Amino acid sequence: MGNWAAALPLLPERLLxxxxxxxxxxxESGAGRRAEKLFTVRVDVWGEGAVLLALATYADAWLTLDLRERPQPDVAAENAPRLATALKRISELTGAETDPGDPTRHARPTAEGFGDLLAEGAEYDDSWGTFEVPGRWKRLMALVPGSAEGQDYESSTEHPVRYARVRRGERVLGFLWASVGDAAAGYEPRNAAGDAAFAAGVPWLLRLRPLRAxxxxxxxxxxxxxxxxxxGPEGSAVESTAHEAASLDALEELSGRF
Incomplete structure (x- = not known):
């Protein structure tokens, strides 16, 4: 990284x-799972020649407890060694030691990956449900134009729900859902589909509004x-058959892990 940085025509006190x-x-159990945003890599290069490479992961496959604090030692055993190998290789290529960073509400990073949460415990119980789900909903609604007041169905329910997958081609982007017991309906973006999952939900939330009216x-x-x-050819489609989920929580869990 040092030689590469020296070759860049950067000005002193400037950052690229x-x-x-x-x-x-x-x-997971030998079955492949894919995410469109599994990692992000950020490289900061200062004009004086210093370089910082930061790697972040957006999956819990490396953890012995998933993001809802459920034990998954077998999943971690399948995947954590791959992350450790990648971190070691990055360290060898850059000639620098890995700085694992600060602990988060989900896990404790280490130079080899993450600490064993089964032994350490997590900082918060059910942190995925406490933080991730409301954050996803806020992000989704920020994309929907117009005021939601009085136009949308209720966004939560304690009743079972029916849902249908929203796809673009063969790719599942999210789930359109409705409560079977009250006036609640909405859309759950599929975490693994990344930004496209949120964008795909906007037209379906807008189509629910006139139906409610x-x-x-x-x-x-x-x-x-x-x-x-x-x-249009790039549009998404709702499957023609609805499925049953015991609760909205169960569907939210599916959207976060499927």
């Missing part, structure tokens, strides 16, 4: 930052949209 979003795969109950609104698709 390069950022990459990297897809990747991990395994016309007096459609939540289940009827979902039925109305089954098999529908956006205009």
């Amino acid at each position: 930052t390069l950022s990459l979003k990297l897809p990747g795969e991990w395994t 016309r007096g459609f109950g939540a289940p009827e609104a979902l039925e109305e949209l089954l098999g529908d698709r956006e205009d």
Whole structure:
């Protein structure tokens, strides 16, 4: 990295930052899983020649407890050695030691990956449900134009829900859902699909609004949209068959891990 940085025509006291979003795969019980944003890499290069390379991961496959604090030692055993090998190789290529960074609410980074949460415990119980789900909803609604007040179905329910996958081609981007017991309906972005999952939810949330205005109950609104698709070759489509989930929590869990 030092020779590469020296070759850049940078001015003193100036900083160049390069950022990459990297897809990747991990395994669970031998089955492959893929995320479009498994890692991010940021390289900061200062004009004086100093270089900082930062690697961040967006999956819990390396942890002995998943983000809902459930034990997954077998998943960690399958994947953590791959992360350790990658970190070692990066250290060899850069000629620098790995600085694991500060602990987060989810895990304690180490030079080889992450500490064993089964032995250490996590800082917060059910941190995925406490922090990730509300954050996803806030991010999604920030993309939806217009005021939501009085136009949208309720965003949460204690009842079972019906849902349908939203796809672009063969890729699942999220889940359009409706409560079977009250006036709640919405869209859950699929974490592994990255930014595209949030963008895909916007037109379907907008299509729910006129259905609510016309007096459609939540289940009827979902039925109305089954098999529908956006205009254009790059649009998403809702599958034609609805599925059952025991609760919205169960669907949120599916969207975070599927």
